[in-house]
Amino acid sequence: MLKTIEQNNLYIVFDDSLISDDIERCFDAQYWQHKDKVTGSATGRGTTWFVQLKTIQAALRHYRRGGLFGKIISDHYFFTGWQDTRSVAEFHLLKTLKDLDVNVPTPIAARVVKKGMTYQADLLSEKIPNAQDLVSILQQRQLNDVEYQAIALQIKKMHQAQVNHTDLNIHNILLDTQGNAWIIDFDKCYEESGEEWKEGNLKRLLRSFNKEVNKRQIKWGIKDWECLIKAYHQ
Template sequence: MKTLTSHKQVIWFDDTLIDESTVKHAFEPEFWHAQNKVLGSAQGRGTTWFVQTDNLPAALRHYHRGGLFGKLVKDHYWFSQWHQTRSCEEFQLLQHLVKAGVNVPQPIAARAVKRTVCYQADILTQKIEGAEDLVGILQKHSLQREIYVLIGEQIRQLHQANVNHTDLNIHNILLDKHNKVWIIDFDKCHIEPELGETNLAVWQKSNLDRLLRSFQKELTKRHIHWAEQDWAALEMGYHK
């Protein structure tokens, strides 16, 4: 990880994926528009821009608050230290997971900009080509049992890397055209200490319970093609 520090701004980046001259401008959508390298966009709390870097397609995301407080303070966070900004933490967490062999987007660059006592943040990560989240897929058709086993295996790998995904839901699990399972959206997630438990830790069970509730919620809300036996197959993959 390389670092660029300037007046009230720090950029962290992987110089094997993006060069220093590009990364200085990489967090401004206008930069990519001017080069005709915008591939598309998606709406969530804000706009995620999909752009073509020199090395790989990428997703550019500005950090926005959610919930009731997010309606009052859209994109500012209390500043304490640079390495504790959400962009830096997510960048380093993704690096940890890539090294551990978990299927997550490669982190390309992250930025934090100090605004008096607060900061704003952005992150640029690999765009998983040809991938769709489980919600979109399950609205169209059911999945084979073997896919749920693969999903369970990938979550197990995530947990073996001691990463607590505090918002594990079926919007954050993708399948690409080769049925490879990817896990995304690690904002506010963190590495848990290694306690050497032989049984399922509280945080691991909490992740799985949250994911199960997500399946059940979308079954009612969006009428996805899912049944309880699919969860049993996912658990089988997790406990293999």
């Protein structure tokens, strides 16, 4: 069941069936380190910490800005309301997609700390077990038609849910050892009516395949794309 905590400068939404720890401290990596629950980490704009909960492994992410502006104001965003904040919006979008049977990480908890006119944000979401992103896999081997069909199915289901993934690329698509495809990283994504934007998602994905062919020599070709698109339109 979803629960919320709302104080003057603090807002937390969480699923109490997935986390029973001290909810106000569970967004602090040191809390998990002291409990010896940290299982690993990954670095990007910041550090994502992987922690073991009772029934699920989670990824703890602090929202940080990218680009030149991010070097000046690294992790503060202009506040316009709790539901508009990055972590709360992503939490609810993941919940919507999960309820519609799209393979996305299960949202566990989101926090917003307001500081004057700005806020900082954190998200705890499921770490997909035994999964790698497409970039990592394609550096090692080609994907087969069944795997491209699995990827296409999840993109199609996401689009049928009218969710615009504004950064759909092959770093944000995973395959697990069972052959299931997963879509991750829904920061700044949103629900949108209509159909026109869906083609933009697909074009962005195609650009990311081509980019990684040149950058990392991934094992991918246009016939693979044709297989994915054919499955998407079925």
